[in-house]
Amino acid sequence: MTNNSRFPWRSFGLLMLIALLARGLLLASGTVSFHSDEAVVGLMSRHILQGERPVFFYGQAYMGSLDAWLVAAGFRLLGDSVLTIRIVQSVLYLLVVATGFVLAWRLSRQTLIALVAGLLLAVPAVNTTLYTTATLGGYNETLLLGNLLLLFSYAVTHDYTRSWWRWLLLGLCAGLGWWTNGLIIVYILPTALLILYALIWKRSLPLLSALPYILLALIAFFVGSAPWWVFDFTHDHAALGTFIRSRQVGEFEGIGIPYVPPSQRALGLVFIGFPALLGLRFPWEAAYFLPLIGLPLLVIYILAIFRLLRVPNPLQPDARGLILGMIGLFCLIFVASTFGADPTGRYFLPLVLPLGIVLGTLVAGITAALAERPVWMRWVAPIVLVGMVIVYHALGQISAANSPTGFTTQFDPVSHLSNEDDAELIDFLEAHNLNHGYTNYWVVFRLAFLSSENLQYSAALPYKTDLSYNAADNRYAPYMEHTTAAERVAYITSNLPALDAQLADYFAEGDYAYTTEQIGPFTIYYDFAPEHPQPPADFTR
Numbered sequence: 001m002t003n004n005s006r007f008p009w010r011s012f013g014l015l016m017l018i019a020l021l022a023r024g025l026l027l028a029s030g031t032v033s034f035h036s037d038e039a040v041v042g043l044m045s046r047h048i049l050q051g052e053r054p055v056f057f058y059g060q061a062y063m064g065s066l067d068a069w070l071v072a073a074g075f076r077l078l079g080d081s082v083l084t085i086r087i088v089q090s091v092l093y094l095l096v097v098a099t100g101f102v103l104a105w106r107l108s109r110q111t112l113i114a115l116v117a118g119l120l121l122a123v124p125a126v127n128t129t130l131y132t133t134a135t136l137g138g139y140n141e142t143l144l145l146g147n148l149l150l151l152f153s154y155a156v157t158h159d160y161t162r163s164w165w166r167w168l169l170l171g172l173c174a175g176l177g178w179w180t181n182g183l184i185i186v187y188i189l190p191t192a193l194l195i196l197y198a199l200i201w202k203r204s205l206p207l208l209s210a211l212p213y214i215l216l217a218l219i220a221f222f223v224g225s226a227p228w229w230v231f232d233f234t235h236d237h238a239a240l241g242t243f244i245r246s247r248q249v250g251e252f253e254g255i256g257i258p259y260v261p262p263s264q265r266a267l268g269l270v271f272i273g274f275p276a277l278l279g280l281r282f283p284w285e286a287a288y289f290l291p292l293i294g295l296p297l298l299v300i301y302i303l304a305i306f307r308l309l310r311v312p313n314p315l316q317p318d319a320r321g322l323i324l325g326m327i328g329l330f331c332l333i334f335v336a337s338t339f340g341a342d343p344t345g346r347y348f349l350p351l352v353l354p355l356g357i358v359l360g361t362l363v364a365g366i367t368a369a370l371a372e373r374p375v376w377m378r379w380v381a382p383i384v385l386v387g388m389v390i391v392y393h394a395l396g397q398i399s400a401a402n403s404p405t406g407f408t409t410q411f412d413p414v415s416h417l418s419n420e421d422d423a424e425l426i427d428f429l430e431a432h433n434l435n436h437g438y439t440n441y442w443v444v445f446r447l448a449f450l451s452s453e454n455l456q457y458s459a460a461l462p463y464k465t466d467l468s469y470n471a472a473d474n475r476y477a478p479y480m481e482h483t484t485a486a487e488r489v490a491y492i493t494s495n496l497p498a499l500d501a502q503l504a505d506y507f508a509e510g511d512y513a514y515t516t517e518q519i520g521p522f523t524i525y526y527d528f529a530p531e532h533p534q535p536p537a538d539f540t541r
Contacts, residue, residue, distance in 0.1 A: 175224020265340025
């Protein structure tokens with residue numbers, strides 16, 4: 001297929017229409033559940049509008065608050081609601097789709113490759129759908145900033161080496177990404193290697209003339225990441241410590257990722273992460289989804305990568321190395337770093353576009369090989385191949401939407417709490433003046449957000465089946481303080497009979513009288529006499 005210097009606006013418009021329709025149908029389905037991690041982002045956004053200035057996700061020294069600031073802007077325009085959070089995420093994701101199409105076209109100059117890559121973003125696998133709809137604090141921004149990083153780095157090493165504003169935005173995007181989510185390293189490393197390649201090996205970028213632009217990009221990087229640096233220097237290097245230790249210490253002790261041996265990370269990469277990325281499994285389930293379709297598609301992706309390595313370069317100069325290098329570097333980073341401790345799927349989001357471009361080169365190659373055949377024959381194989389992927393993605397989304405959990409960010413059935421009982425629970429608590437008390441992390445912040453913070457509980461109870469407790473779950477000190485000062489409190493448990501039994505014994509030992517109420521999975525203990533008990537010490541150590 002011949003290269004095209006004119007941007008394919010019609011294909012771009014069609015793609016964006018498909019992406020908008022797909023996301024609109026998803027939001028209308030109401031099948032993406034709302035949990036406390038997302039509620040924390042919403043609460044941060046609300047507090048920003050009230051004058052607070054959080055730098056990171058509450059209670060931790062990583063994952064910057066850029067997402068909360070953008071959601072706060074959405075609250076200002078559209079009102080404070082879960083739907084507004086989802087609309088903001090959808091707008092961000094549409095920008096990811098748009099920049100992904102532009103990047104794929106820029107690296108190939110082929111409309112077909114850009115369209116294939118764009119379609120895999122517009123109608124993505126369940127993993128991508130989930131983590132770009134329910135925010136956990138910055139994944140959409142990371143994907144968007146990463147796409148821009150790749151675009152600007154390719155531009156300044158090829159056609160626009162002296163474009164000061166591209167160098168400026170290159171550094172700014174890297175800096176904002178550094179503050180927002182450490183996953184941006186998956187984009188920064190191939191970007192840096194591409195620039196070094198142009199400077200040292202290829203010498204298409206003269207060092208002396210490029211030095212002022214590189215310095216400009218570095219200055220922009222530190223400007224964009226300034227919140228990260230200021231916080232790190234004023235909090236005993238807690239932010240830096242996150243990158244060099246598996247767990248945080250000091251005031252953020254208890255937050256972090258447990259150590260997992262590299263061998264297990266490699267297994268997770270192959271058997272858990274990549275299947276989730278391609279749609280072979282849902283992040284919250286161990287079983288494979290329609291493996292008779294998914295496994296052949298996995299083989300097709302593998303063959304497409306080997307083909308791209310072997311055939312004459314079908315992409316623009318250095319683009320093949322950039323795309324395949326990004327995939328390889330991701331695998332290396334995943335196995336070598338703490339990212340590999342969580343192979344469930346969210347960390348694999350940066351690979352959606354590179355794999356889409358790889359598949360696009362395969363489709364374009366098939367089309368070119370059939371160039372002498374009749375038009376209908378030339379397009380049958382590409383349409384069937386791309387159609388299989390898109391239909392597989394769509395079936396995955398439909399299956400997830402109709403599953404008992406819907407789309408959920410919860411991996412443990414115990415901590416997955418359906419939203420259908422939220423309104424009844426909130427009404428009961430407010431009607432009985434139970435605005436404070438003790439429950440677990442997955443209840444505290446969801447109740448706080450949905451009740452407009454009329455309900456401010458302390459996350460003093462465990463949520464795991466072994467009843468282990470992490471004091472770092474109490475991420476927002478004012479809620480704890482208000483509960484401590486309250487004269488009337490409730491205890492709320494969910495899906496943990498062992499905890500209910502332990503609380504019953506504890507209350508009996510203290511000779512406390514109380515009343516209980518059951519609402520869905522929630523058990524509410526209230527009306528304590530002669531006074532309300534403090535949480536058992538076993539839960540707060």
